Amino acid sequence: MSKRSIFEEVDGSKAEAPAVQPGMIDRGRGGARQAIRAWLMVLFALVVAMIVVGGLTRLTDSGLSITEWRPVTGAMPPMSEADWQSEFDKYKQIDQWQLENQWMELADFKQIYWWEWGHRQLGRFIGLVWALGFFGFLVARKIPTGWTGRLILPGALGGVQGAIGWWMVASGVTQGEGMTAVASYRLAVHLGLAFVILGVIAWYVFMLGRQERDLMQARRGKEAKLYGLSTGLLHFAFLQILLGALVAGIDAGRTFTDWPLMGGQFFPADAMYLEPVWRNFFENPGLVQFIHRVVGYLLLVFAVVAWLRGRGSAHVATRFAFNVAFAALLLQVTLGIVTVLYIAPLHLAIVHQLMAVVVWVLILRARFLSAYPIVTKIKGS
Template sequence: MAKRAIFEEVQTTARPAATVGVIDGAKRGSRVLARAWLITLFVLVVVMIAVGGLTRLTDSGLSITEWKPLTGAMPPLTAEDWEAEFELYRAIPEYQLQNQGMSLSEFKVIYWWEWGHRQLGRVIGLVWAIGFFGLLLTRKMPVGWSGRFLALGVLGGLQGAIGWWMVSSGLTGTMLDVASYRLATHLGLAFVILSLIAWYVLSMSRPEAALLQARRDKDATLMTLGSVLIGFTFVQIVIGALVAGIDAGRNYIDWPLMAGGFTPPGMWELDPWWRNLFENDGTVQFFHRVTGYALFATIVAIWWRARSSANRKTTLAFAGVMHMSILQMLLGIITVMYSSPWYFAILHQFGAVILICLAVRARHRAKYPLTQSVRA
């Protein structure tokens, strides 16, 4: 048997280099498509919230008195169609008690606002269906995500039903507007959907392997505080919807007092007492103010705790929430002091969108910290 040299090559055929992230690579395209679809949905929901706010501010929400999810997509096309729609509107309390004598041309303005609002809802549903079933049929659905994406569609359908439940409250009796608690439910669910989409977009922006690795370094305390932050912000948004539902922001325009006192006059004058929480403009605005102060204090406290995080990017995420809360509080004060003109009201509502999305991002960073250099 021949002797071999110590450094003799024993195999000359080159071996292929190991591929990193084979599992992620197989699903990389599906995550990119899913993320693009989610971002589209996110933008549409943000626009929907703004359009819904403008629909309320222009008193257009009751202009369409029927709920026709499919055939309602077609607007009136003839003079007879317009007259029929106008006749339905003339039968409800808002026209009889508030808009008596409105012309057909004036009715068309509010009709188009509400029609556009409902049409945008249909577009969102169509975009969801195309994306969801498209990912399934092309086998591009990310593993483990079909249930979560299906839930978005279910919530969207529920939102449409709640929208009609809200509108129907203003079609009978002596109501001039929709019931404030139904409006709050409708807007609250919109923010739930928006927050879920924001979380999913953040998760889809990073490979699954990177998320699993990052989760090992999660900050459990900041995750809990992030949940508190999201929940508290959501409560404040719902109370803000109650304010909007009864136009409570247009009264008591002094600040920091209300009609010269810490609490408004007649705060508990309605009977039974709980009606004041929904129907008394002074009471509703008072609680919106107080909850805003408490939320701001909570945000500052959580930001102070986040400063001790080992991950600088996580700290910055919570700092972003704190800075936005300052701007949002100032917007709220200005909106009240100018008796809630539509442009300030919409800016304040859009500020709520940014604030809750930043809170979602902060919690996501606490659960899945971004990598940082040793120097950082």
């Protein structure tokens, strides 16, 4: 008897071995990954623009010019002189005008009104871009498996951010309470959530930039210690961002303009004059700026530790990510010092705020590569 193949059926026919189907993991996930990534990158750029416009709105003292929250009808600006006068009359009722801006004429009011209107309008536009993109991909069934909930999150956070924005503005739209600006802690919450939204979008962009099978393989090589350090550094930087918002909210950056001392001494004078004592940590310019400085120094020390550990990574891309993040942080510290020495002029203050975004995203990038390292092949490297 002749030898029979193990693939031969009983009836004498030969069964063919099943063909290998490469990329089954990615095919199973499906979806328009690159198109969604491009859409998220547009959202990312818009949120950065929103942070910059929000900073300019604050620096020009324009945030209280619109005294009502009208999410739908507020999209239309005043269309006649009567409408403009009506808005101006509403503004005249609040403490900011009564105590600081009685010199304003209608033309002056229009300038600050346009800043705040533009800020709110940009928020509406971001919401529209998210809704069109999300529901467009959903209807076309192009969202990858497991990504629907993830893509809902930026839109949900954006809706919460709109409500927090009005909660912040409402703290300054007062009559007879002596408030001429928004509450600094509410400003910190508002800015903090903006950075959370930015971080969520950036993380998704990083993930969608690589194939699913690549991420699954890379996760096995996760550098746990570096991931922990970069996570700690990210949280530390977030705390400093919130403290920066407190400084900005009460113009504390223009109170003490020498460095490294404050008014010629290490600890500022009159750092505890407010009652009750806890108010000093939010409303005392000297103490708030002092805390911001000290936390900045501690953040730099922690960053040095993370950077030195990052240099020991086995992966070229991870080492580079830590190098760039540390360089950006050094630049940010320098910008902060220069901003104080020059009494926080508008252009330096905005660059300092924008650089915070850069540092935040670069730390997040280092964290991502610690969790999902890019393996460099020795051959051809």
